[in-house]
Amino acid sequence: MAAVAEFEDDSEAVTALIAAATTGRFDHTLAQARQTRDWNLAKEALVKDLTDAGLTIIDEPGYPSPTKSLARLAVSAEDDTPLSEVEHEDCPGHVVWIGRREVEVDKNGKPVVLPPEPSIEAPDAPYDLDDHYWFVNEPDDYEGDDPRAGIAPDVLAAYDEAQAEYDKAVDEYQKALAKARAGSRRVTLPAAIYGCREWAERGHHDPHAYHSPSTSKPKASEMSEAEREEAKKARKVVIDNNKAWAPALDVRREYVANLAKAKTPPKGTQKFLATALTEDARLISDVTARHLAGDWLGLNAKNTPKAAIEKATDNRALVMTLIRVLAAYEAPLGGQFGRGEWRRDGTNNATGRYLRFLESTGYALSEVEKFAISKKTA
Numbered sequence: 329m330a331a332v333a334e335f336e337d338d339s340e341a342v343t344a345l346i347a348a349a350t351t352g353r354f355d356h357t358l359a360q361a362r363q364t365r366d367w368n369l370a371k372e373a374l375v376k377d378l379t380d381a382g383l384t385i386i387d388e389p390g391y392p393s394p395t396k397s398l399a400r401l402a403v404s405a406e407d408d409t410p411l412s413e414v415e416h417e418d419c420p421g422h423v424v425w426i427g428r429r430e431v432e433v434d435k436n437g438k439p440v441v442l443p444p445e446p447s448i449e450a451p452d453a454p455y456d457l458d459d460h461y462w463f464v465n466e467p468d469d470y471e472g473d474d475p476r477a478g479i480a481p482d483v484l485a486a487y488d489e490a491q492a493e494y495d496k497a498v499d500e501y502q503k504a505l506a507k508a509r510a511g512s513r514r515v516t517l518p519a520a521i522y523g524c525r526e527w528a529e530r531g532h533h534d535p536h537a538y539h540s541p542s543t544s545k546p547k548a549s550e551m552s553e554a555e556r557e558e559a560k561k562a563r564k565v566v567i568d569n570n571k572a573w574a575p576a577l578d579v580r581r582e583y584v585a586n587l588a589k590a591k592t593p594p595k596g597t598q599k600f601l602a603t604a605l606t607e608d609a610r611l612i613s614d615v616t617a618r619h620l621a622g623d624w625l626g627l628n629a630k631n632t633p634k635a636a637i638e639k640a641t642d643n644r645a646l647v648m649t650l651i652r653v654l655a656a657y658e659a660p661l662g663g664q665f666g667r668g669e670w671r672r673d674g675t676n677n678a679t680g681r682y683l684r685f686l687e688s689t690g691y692a693l694s695e696v697e698k699f700a701i702s703k704k705t706a
C-alpha cells in the first residue's frame with residue numbers, strides 16, 4: 329500500500345486505490361492512477377508553455393463547431409496549400425487547445441529513439457534482377473539464359489560486394505530498430521493543436537468539408553432521445569477502454585516478467601503451448617517478441633539463449649518456452665495495431681486465448697481486458 333502515498337494530494341485516487349485493494353485489481357487501479365497523474369502533469373506543463381507564449385487557449389472544440397484545426401484548413405478555395413502554424417500565427421482567429429498525440433515509449437516510459445536509417449543505397453545491378461530471380465529461384469519457369477553470363481567477372485564481383493555491404497547495413501539497421509523497440513508501446517500524450525476560430529470569415533478553406541446529405545451515421549439532431557443516450561454510452565465505453573488499455577499493458581507485462589522467474593511452469597502450460605502453436609504460430613517469428621522474451625528471461629550477451637537453455641532443467645526450459653510464446657502474443661499489443669485489440673470478439677482470437685491463459689495462472693484481468701476476452705465488440 330506504500331504506493332497510495334504517491335497520491336496523497338489526490339483524494340479521489342486514494343479512495344479508488346483503497347477500494348481496489350480488496351478486489352485483486354489494485355495494480356490495475358494503480359497503473360491507471362499513474363497514467364492520469366502523468367497526463368495531468370504533462371498537460372499542466374504544456375498549458376504553461378502555451379500561456380507563456382501568449383497564445384489563446386480554448387477548450388477542445390466539439391462538433392459541429394465554428395473552430396477548425398489548421399490541419400484541416402487550406403489557405404483558400406483557390407490555393408489548397410495547407411495552413412501552417414507559423415503562417416497562421418498573425419491571424420486574429422489563431423487559437424490553440426489541448427488535444428492528444430500518440431508516441432512510442434520504451435519500458436521506462438521514455439520516448440523511443442529510433443536508429444538512423446542506413447544512408448547506403450542498393451547498388452545498381454549490371455543485369456536484370458527479375459531475370460536473375462527467376463533464373464535462381466524458379467528455374468523451371470525461366471526460359472532465358474543466365475542473366476549474369478557475358479558480364480565481366482570484375483563487374484560482377486564489384487556488384488556482389490556492394491550488394492553484400494548493402495544487405496549488411498540493412499540487417500544491422502533492422503536489428504537496431506528491433507532493439508530500440510524492445511518492450512515499447514504506444515501511449516497517448518497531451519499535445520497542442522492549433523486552429524482558427526474565424527476560418528470562414530478569414531477566407532481559409534476546408535477541402536475536407538462534407539457536402540453530401542446522405543451519411544451512414546445519423547446526425548445527433550435526427551436521433552431520438554433514447555438513441556442519443558445509447559450513442560453517448562457507446563462512445564463512453566470506447567473512450568474509457570482506450571484509456572485503460574495502456575496502463576493494463578504495464579501491469580500485465582510486469583506480471584509475465586514475474587512469471588518468467590519461475591522454476592516450474594504454471595498449470596495448463598502444455599495445453600496452452602499446443603494451442604498457441606496450432607492456432608497462432610504466425611506470431612512467433614516477430615523480432616520484437618524475441619527481444620521482449622529476452623528481456624523477461626534476463627537474456628543478454630553474457631547469458632545467451634543457448635547458454636540459458638543448456639543449463640536449464642526440463643521444467644525451466646518449459647518455462648522459457650512459455651515465456652517466449654507469451655511474448656509473441658504480448659509484443660503486438662504494444663504496437664500500432666494492438667491498441668484496438670480490446671474492441672474485437674475475444675472468444676476465438678489470439679488476444680482472447682492469451683489473456684484467458686494469464687487469468688488461469690492467477691492474473692487479475694482489468695475491466696478492459698475482460699471486455700477483450702468477451703464476445704462484445706465496440
Ligand SMILES: [Zn+2]
Nearest residue numbers: 419421524530
Ligand atoms: Zn485564421
